[in-house]
Amino acid sequence: MRTPGRWWRHKSTPEKVETYTRWSFHFFAVMEFFSVGVTSVAPLGARLGSAVMLVVAVHAGLCFVTVSRAIDWTRGRRPQPTGLLWTLASVTATIAVVALGIAEHGPRGEDVDTAAGGVFGVILIFGPGIIALGVRDRRRAFAIAGGFAAGAWTVAFALGAPLLTALLTALIVLTGGVFIAFTAVFSIWLLNAVYQLDEARETRIRLAVAEERLRFGRDLHDVMGRNLAVIALKSELAVQLAQRGRPEAVTQMVEVQRLAQESQREVREVVRGYREADLGSELTGAQGVLAAAGIDCTVGGAPVAGLPGAVQSALGWVVREAATNVLRHGDARRCAVRLQVLEGRVVLSVENDGVSEAGKEPGAGPPGSGLAGLRERLAEIEGTLEAGPAGRGLFRLTAEIPLPAPSAPPGAAPAVVASRPVSEVTS
Known part of the structure; x- marks a missing residue:
């Protein structure tokens, strides 16, 4: 059974942005119900208040469904929900007129006027904003908010409200409606931009592979x-x-x-x-590819020069496979590669923050591929490979290869190869 954290980490960046956008506007519908629907029961009485709460619940439900259908339409998954948009507009206008009628001609009392005015204002602000999600033209989205504001002034003035009061009401509706509509238009633009950037990154990777094949x-x-x-x-x-x-x-x-x-x-x-993979070239290539994919990659540690050819080749394959896994699995933002030459062994670690599913080893596949193939390759020179979570949201791959003993003259003291400071890796 997946935990909420694993469910969220399993999503790609565009899917996370889409989920955030979708539930942000769903929250508007929930907030509408609790802010003016539930709070209307006490001032309007049990019968009338319950009726108003039910009507607001219907409007909130329509908003909830419209958000899902409109976002699916913007992503090309279903046709434009034109009928649903007209239904939401009609229900919004009807509820607003009824609420204004209750405020002007309903039971007397300041609490009644406040409750009815709240329903009138919130409905006319959230309704056009949700409708804007299903409209492609930005000017038309803002025109919808302006139309509802003009209708609010007309109805308020026709029901006997003073001219200044009607104008103030229309101005409040216009300001709130335009703000929600702008939020909707900007959110859809941002969502589409994130998907386009992700598609561009995938295209760049495919072009790089095609260029290498050519x-x-x-x-x-x-x-x-x-x-x-x-x-x-x-x-x-x-x-x-x-x-x-x-x-x-x-x-x-x-x-x-x-x-x-x-x-x-x-x-x-x-x-x-x-x-045969060259370690210096693979480190430079991995850093460039990850940077092109928007991943901050840092390379540090001991220099490559002086390592045996077989060790460099094996570690080059480790870097190549690790960079591929960072691109293909999870959703990393940072990646750190560090090379250490210790006493009698060389250690290469690749750590990234893009764990797609806790405890899962990215890149593991059938024998002879992925990390399994790397382990077989390293085993030929008595090397080892470890891969797994390294903290909250981190994944670390560590390769360790023993260095051949240096030839020394008889009686000479053994040299100790200590870890060297960070410098140019490809020097």
């Missing part, structure tokens, strides 16, 4: 294109010579064999360049 394809073409063309020509020549019984056919086929072996060697070198 580069790999160009390298293979450069390596194999010429050799395959020569092999094809020499094979054709060997066939023609063999058909004529010429001994030169054997020489051509020997050349074809040599070219094929050379092509094999060159392909292995190209692939080895992609399979």
